[in-house]
Amino acid sequence: MVSRKYLSETALPELHGKVRKHIFEEIKDAKVISFTTDIWSSDVSPMSLLSLTAHWLDEGFEPHSAMLNATNFRGSHTSDAIAASLKEMFEKWQIPQSKVHVVLRDNASNMRKAMDNMGVRSVGCVAHTMQLVVNEGLLSQRAVSDAVACGRQIVGHFKRSPLAYSRLQDIQVQMNMQPKRLQQDVKTRWNSTYYLIESLIEQKRALSAYSADHELPTTPTANQWALLEKTMICLEPFEEFTRKVSSATASTADVVPSVTVLKRLLSMETEADSGIKTMKKSLLAAVDKRFSTVEDEPLYALSTLLDPRYKDRFFTSADSAKRGKDALAKELEEDLRSTTDGAAKALEPPGKALRVEAAAPALSSNKSSSFMREFDKIRGEREEEPGAASSSSSAVQLHGYFTEETIPTTDDPFKYWRVNRQRFPGLAASALKYLCAPCTSVESERLFSTVSTILDEKRNRLTAERAEMLAFLNKNLPVMLKAELEKLEKSA
Template structure:
């Protein structure tokens, strides 16, 4: 769980510590851990996860492929996401299977189907699979005939790349900044001199951030670190050489580029968070479009880039409001409902589709011999904070815009008195949205008896993440297991270790909470 190697049980320091804490304890061997304890624990955790998901009616998944840099191993991952009976989001890694041969769509589909069979998950329980935007992944999903979505963060990567390349002066300034950062990264002496200057100027010693081509926000953080260290870098160039320098004009461009890209950084951080769902996509895109459409004095020098960014967002997210998986999840999020749709027609289509789905739920429930939904009475409801204009100076423009859009669409609170799904939806949509910082899952935990139809749909739609970032986080764990010192580790053993590392916290959640409280 903490990423420690099994060999730690043979380390003198560790053995002395355990001996001091409990002299009578007989330390287990590395062989026992490897051949007995871990396989038994792996089996126990598998059974625990199987038990957790067997009665869940809707599961969402993220999947991705990763290739090791230190070992000839490729892994195909599958992570499950769901809401428990208390509407609390849960997730578990199911597999990170050794993926041999060509990464074709058919091969991906066959391997994923094997995983679903192993975990006894019928395809009708698969709400959606989040994947990257590669053609082989698209083909695999089509072959499996499951609902799927591309990674929103990957799409945003393409948007920002278009913007940065659209204005030569900006791309040149970024390239020069990249050279400067690379110089300090590869020269310990240069970094040491820069650190001395930072201390002389009473600045906290910080490293410049190197960007990575596949992560646009790393370019933002690189620019941010350069601007933050502008004074120290200027002092450095007075006595030492750099491979290139930034002119006054280029410094100004970098500062304006950083301001222009700030909403994109917040967008990416929001949709990549562990609690983000498909409900966050339409509102975040709407806010982003609105901010990019605003003209400010700071636009001077970066107008072309800003215009290109807006055009790229409009192009790459043009159908987002017409995608039912996004539209219905947004409607079912009490922070957003129908307030963030830019097209009234799209909002209406989404509401009609939701109403139709709820009616189908009623028919299915009745056919199965279950009781009709309970009447919508005076069950407890989440109280919403009084709407107030955002005023905190520390709040970002990106987050403030969420509150502004909410307030523009508010109506008076509604009440419900019958069990009709139409009445439930009317009540839900006419009530105020909850503040954007509130927890939508807690809302449904409190209101699921009052609004049983929408709550059942929310149970399905709000379990879906909007990116495949969770799979990337999994592979970050795997990369610490399959490192240069353990490059001969088999893919099967790496999968087992990653499985335990990712899933033990789910199984031991009560114990971990006690530890946190006592710390």
């Protein structure tokens, strides 16, 4: 057998170099790339890592993503230090600033200032903003936080005591219930608090039976149980929102429609709202505050307009939709001037839209959920009426595109542009750029989850360079193997 030294000092660097070369060639061919970045500090080692992941669409509108770096980040986390480290990463990968479409970051001031210092466009992570919304609008309320704290003590009791859990499991079996563990939450992830409440409500009968014979650290009152149930109802659309924008296929185009649907659901009054109207109002106020400028952000506006599932149907402000269309028309005119045959193609009247095959739904939940029903409802009630088209080349494409019906929300927007790019060449070029950007920095956080399994208590002396190599291979080796398999299939 080969030695550990050979594996770590010879085999690992050789394989890393091969995969890096493959990723380098793919990135070199990309016209525009979006990035995510974040900083992570290890709990088992005095090490901080600065991540960089890349996301782009190829000429065939196939989405690609790759981990580029998880570099050791020493010293103070100042904006200048972050900017210098990111610039060094871009130089190593030979990525010019003209290729950088946008960088997704967290909402920390040092990150925001670092992007400004670099002169690149950046936006905050939508999931981080939603964390602030829920904490500010609901979990900061004293009665709710007390009820959640009570539930947290109960979950902690069963987490720490195997005997207590086995007793609870016996009660679940006696009640013909599926044995399930209670979910622990993390304060920095509001949706984990939602899952904690959901698991407590689901096991309410079993917990009541347990408390009759055994001691619990605390017992929720009837009012607290009712409050937890109402809180779960309030947070349900937020949980769907978070899952939608955090999925691997989500893009910046999903932000404006998701916020619009969320606002609509919070402003609706139903029979189930008895006792939670104040909660919904506080959450709606927090959403309005944190997402007040989302429709005026050019990145979100243009990507939403270029997504054939949404177009201009989800803008709550007519002025915002008009500004977005004007910005898109201006960009389209500039692109058409830079191409020799683009104007001629654009002057051709658009033909009939070609149908694309439906893709898997973005959410794994039931299609009949209120969140997804509201998506289809808004899409249907705002279909654009046909009007007179201008004779300008860009206006011909815009008129043809916006007067057509939106495709179903379960369809794949990339397939749409793959099929219809000959009809709307200018718009397709813009879609290639704007639809490649994710709306959260979740990919960087998933990368850090991988690093945390590599750098654990039993390998806490692993160097940052070695940890980065292992994470790089974990993320990118399957990408290279898949590409090589496709080449073999084509040659066969």
